[in-house]
Amino acid sequence: MHRPRREPAARMSTRTSTARPTMQTAARHTAHPVAWWAWALLLATAAGRTANPWLLLLIVAVAGLVVTWCRGSEPWSGAYRVFLAIGLSAIAVRMAFYIVFGGSDGPTVLFTLPSVTLPEWAAGFRLGGNVTAEGALAALYDGLRLATLLVCVGAANALASPRRLLRSVPAALYEVSVAVVVALSVAPQLVASVGRVRRARALRGNTSRSPANLMRTIVSPVLHDALDRSLALAAAMASRGYGRATGIPxxxxxxxxxxxxxxxxxxxxxxxxxxxxxxxxxxxxxxxxxxxxxxxxxxxxxxxxxxxxxYRPDRFGARDWAVVASGAAAVAGTVLSGIYEPSALWPATNPLAMPDLPMWAAGGILLATAPALLVPSARGGTP
Amino acid sequence: MPTTEVHGAAPRPPVRWKAVLSLALAAGFGLVAMSWPLLAVPGGALTETTSGPWMFALLLPLVTAVVLMQLTDGGLDARAVAMLGVLSAVVAAVRPFGAGAAGVETVFFLLILGGRVFGPGFGFILGCTGLFASALLTGGVGPWLPYQMFAAAFVALGAGLLPRTPDTKAGRVTELAVLAVYGAFSSLLYGVLLNLSFWPFAITGGNLAYVPGGGLSENLSRLLAYSLATSLGWDIGRAITTVALVLLTGPLLLRVMRRAARKANWH
Incomplete structure (x- = not known):
């Protein structure tokens, strides 16, 4: 009874021990950050070419699906949700602008605000007045378009690793990218440095909260420490051959x-x-x-x-090109829809009507989900 | 300039005529990239299409890269790279303090003081690397980043070009006053220019929207109304916090950074 039970367990343990390295390589082998950015910007371009709410919501859904499937568990992976919130506030701001400052008009009046006409020297336009369903819908479509652009950028932020992105900076900007790498690794040290200096200050019995005292006893030592460390770093870099004269003819x-x-x-x-x-x-x-x-x-x-x-150059492989191509499919779809069914891309809001779904554009945008299939999930299975 | 065998030449990035020329050209290009809604003549190529903002958002990083290459031509000194890295880290660390609160801007005073101490060329690179690093750390990379980097780089560069003051008590007071006035002026200008770069996107219908081909007078009054309605509070908040931070931290930060510059044999 014991042996058959143990055997699967033993096999399981060997499987996990072999599975771990493959999982790590899978995490390393998520798509190239430049491919992610190209994919997201192409989706954003597709969103910029239409005001059809179905298409825009489809783009948001596609971006959300790919992000939940392909993102890792790094600090920047939560960016999609933050940008979604920013996008929603963009819609709200756009709506408030329409209600206060007016926009396109229509026959269906929802409610009427008290209106003020500004004098000529202050641009001379009217505030408040009629709020119509047609105008509100136009403002909503417009806000949704801006929100979709923001969500696409958020998807790129969530998917592309900034450190790997930094490795794709052209070699001619080597010094500047080294400075950014130094900044990325020094920033957490600064936070630790503040904590250390504060603890030392508390141990000396200094609990004053006056700004002048804080400046003198926290900001000044932390800055001195950071700048002195930069000199030590420079000496270390120079001693390892950084900055030697390079023989460019x-x-x-x-x-x-x-x-x-x-x-x-x-x-x-x-x-x-x-x-x-x-x-x-x-x-x-x-x-x-x-x-x-x-x-x-x-x-x-x-x-x-x-x-x-x-060190270990980051190659742009066939799969990365496929990710870019899937983004390009979304743009191609909207271009084809622009030729064959232009009225569906820019739905009329006056008179009020349910907008149609342009088939070409929708198909292209659905093709942009391809990265979810091409790129292995960085979290090893369940997203 | 004292010479030492250990450090060799001064680490300050030298600004050669090519770099000056490309900075001037880039400033002109950046001005067009941000204020094209006002400058586009009715009937011109930019007013007919909606491709203007996309084109400028793509070309601005290219122009920034060209200027950075010209500034770092021949290689940056290791001390300059390390100093840039540390100051960019400080920028990235203090930037989140200003996020969310209305108009609290905690980056400009550092850029202004850094540009003042380490010179205009260093200031330009610091503006770029600082905002880039903070965007990478907070996941805030977006189409606005090239505009922010470009404008912030010129804010720091301008601080480096301000006239020198003598190293006396009166001179130090004058220096702080000049930096504070420059801080207020540059924060307001930065607000208007960034507003302008985003304006045709943010709103497309109604009394505050950009009218393609509407001409300067029509669009200027609309822009003023738009700024008044949206960002003026933020811009004034940015100017006030920048002036306050320059005056509060200026004496200390200038002393600390000048000490580091002296130790690095900067001048």
Whole structure:
């Protein structure tokens, strides 16, 4: 009786011991943070191309599904809920704006507020007045669109690991990204430092709560400590070879500088041309696109010549491209709907009507749930 | 400048003519990126499409990267990187104190004092890295981040360009007063510019909304009404807290940071 019972238990224990490493690699092998950001921004672009409430709610649901399935249990993983709350408050603010400042009008008056017309020097418009169902619906759609954009950004924040994102910073910005890495690891030390200094202060019998005393006995030692630590860190970095002169040939440096400056100059000229009417719009857009490409080339050219090696480089694999493609499907769906059923993308609120669901866009947005299937759940099964 | 064998040259990032030129160009581009709703001429390319804000939100990080590359051309000193990291951590640590409460802004005084002590080039990088690190720590990365980074970087840069004052008692008082006035001015300007960058998104119908192709006078009065209705309280709160924090912590922070700069052989 004993043996058959023990055996499964023993097998179970070996299974868990072998399962643990695979779970860890699964957690490490969630999609590339740049892929998550591209996916979320493409979803946000799809949301920006429509005011249909069904589509917008579908996008929120898709983002929520992927987040609950794919997010890890890191501190930033709760961002989706925070952004959902911000989105709801955006709808509320948009509604309050409509009620107080007015907007589009319609025949169905819900209620009438006392109205005030401001004098001419204060913009001369009317506050309050009729609140109509059509106007409220238009404001609701508009607020929902903004909220959906925010929720998509929240999904990216919840899914993409900031530390891995930092590793994708172009090599040419190496020093700046090192500074950010230092900041991310020093910030928790600062909190610990405040606690230590406060405890030492309490042990000396100083319980004064006057701001001047707090400044002198807490803020000042913590800052001195942090800045002295930065000098020690700099010495440690220098002694390990950081900041040694790198042999980038002068022609390469000149070429980088030239392409960066030309790109910047072109961007300024293009932006200026876009503002006015003297330059034809296609020419101005081309100027902006070409100069952006020149600047990107400059950054890529400089990054190639930076002689820093990377520990375990973060590759952008086939699955990451699939995540990006699923986001692009959502945009493609809204583009197709814009061609075949444009009225469903921008539903009329006057007269009041139940909006239709555009099929192309809905299909594209449903394809954007693909990451939930492609990317293993980082929490090992139950989300 | 005292020379030491241990540290070598001063860690202050030198601002060369290329960096100055790209900073000036980037300032022009940033101004257009934020205030295009006011500047777009009726009939121009930007008024016809809704792609303007998307384009600028994508191009602003590129422009910021170009300027950062020009500023750090030839490599930042290890001391500058470490100092940037620690000060950015301080920015990231104090930023949550201002979140939620109406208009309490706890970052600007640090950027202003840091830019003042360590110079305009360092200030620009500090504005970028500080806000970026705090956004990464709090999960607040979004389309607004490039605008915030860019504007904050120029706030810190401006503080580094303020005229020098003599190291006497009167000079120190003048310095604090100048920094406080600059803090109030820059906080208000920052509020208006960030408002402007988000305005065409935030509201699309009614008396306060941006009218595409409406011209400067029409949109300016609408913008003023919108600012009055939404963010003026926040902007004034930001100006007051910045001035108060500069005056309260300025003497101590300037002393502490100058001591660190002296120890790092900064000047």
């Amino acid at each position: 002068a022609p390469a440096r000149r070429a980088t500088s030239a392409s960066l400056l030309i790109g910047l100059l072109g961007l300024c000229a293009g932006a200026y041309a876009l503002l006015g009417t003297t330059t034809p719009a296609p020419l101005a857009w081309t100027a902006v696109a070409v100069s952006a490409a020149v600047a990107v080339f400059g950054i890529a050219f400089a990054s190639k010549r930076v002689p820093h090696t990377r």
